[in-house]
Amino acid sequence: MELCRRHRVLVLEDVAYRELGFDGSTLPTLWSLGPDVVVQAGTFSKILMPGVRLGWAAGPAEVVAELANAKQNTDQCAGAFGQVLMEAYGRAGHFEAHAPAARALYAAPWAALGDALERHMPTGARWSRPSGGFFSWLALPEGLDAMGLRPAAEDAGVAYVPGHPFYPGEAGGAPEMRLSFSHLREDELAEAAKRLADVVRDAVSA
Numbered sequence: 001m002e003l004c005r006r007h008r009v010l011v012l013e014d015v016a017y018r019e020l021g022f023d024g025s026t027l028p029t030l031w032s033l034g035p036d037v038v039v040q041a042g043t044f045s046k047i048l049m050p051g052v053r054l055g056w057a058a059g060p061a062e063v064v065a066e067l068a069n070a071k072q073n074t075d076q077c078a079g080a081f082g083q084v085l086m087e088a089y090g091r092a093g094h095f096e097a098h099a100p101a102a103r104a105l106y107a108a109p110w111a112a113l114g115d116a117l118e119r120h121m122p123t124g125a126r127w128s129r130p131s132g133g134f135f136s137w138l139a140l141p142e143g144l145d146a147m148g149l150r151p152a153a154e155d156a157g158v159a160y161v162p163g164h165p166f167y168p169g170e171a172g173g174a175p176e177m178r179l180s181f182s183h184l185r186e187d188e189l190a191e192a193a194k195r196l197a198d199v200v201r202d203a204v205s206a
């Protein structure tokens with residue numbers, strides 16, 4: 001934060017999954033450490049429902065004023081009724097009450113996917129072991145390309161998001177992919193990992 005302050009770098013902190021650590025623990029937010037150099041962007045999509053289309057931004061007043069202008073010029077404003085419902089829900093303490101159930105919802109699916117990746121993925125594949133949220137980030141064995149592997153994965157009935165679009169510019173992320181464990185059942189995730197591992201193994205030996 002001190003370096004950002006000194007060099008006048010504004011940080012955008014995305015806290016979409018912050019409340020969804022499996023064990024409920026959190027680190028201090030960047031915004032709490034440097035409210036003068038950080039804009040924190042949050043969403044209610046992951047902790048309540050995506051359809052409500054509401055989130056928040058906290059940061060230096062002059063930046064937030066510009067954001068408010070941009071928002072008003074884009075869609076006038078978010079629906080007032082939804083905002084009132086959200087405020088009532090929050091003030092009644094429902095976020096805190098609901099959080100343990102939301103965390104528990106994702107811990108077991110990750111355990112199922114993580115176990116199956118350990119069991120089936122060939123040597124050379126690496127993946128993150130998240131302590132919360134919805135995703136693991138997988139790097140393929142040397143020489144493989146996540147975009148190129150997609151047709152074979154689709155034939156096997158497995159979908160993932162290739163890593164490349166997550167990087168700025170043309171380069172980056174080609175051998176990487178995002179695996180989601182937020183939607184499928186545990187047995188489905190285990191099967192998906194096995195099928196994906198077969199696709200990767202075939203590509204390695206091709």
Ligand SMILES: Cc1ncc(COP(=O)(O)O)c(C=O)c1O
Nearest residue numbers: 014016043044045050053054055
């Ligand atoms: C990391 C991250 N940040 C922010 C968002 C924004 O969610 P929404 O547009 O539903 O508020 C998402 C949604 O998938 C996300 O994955």
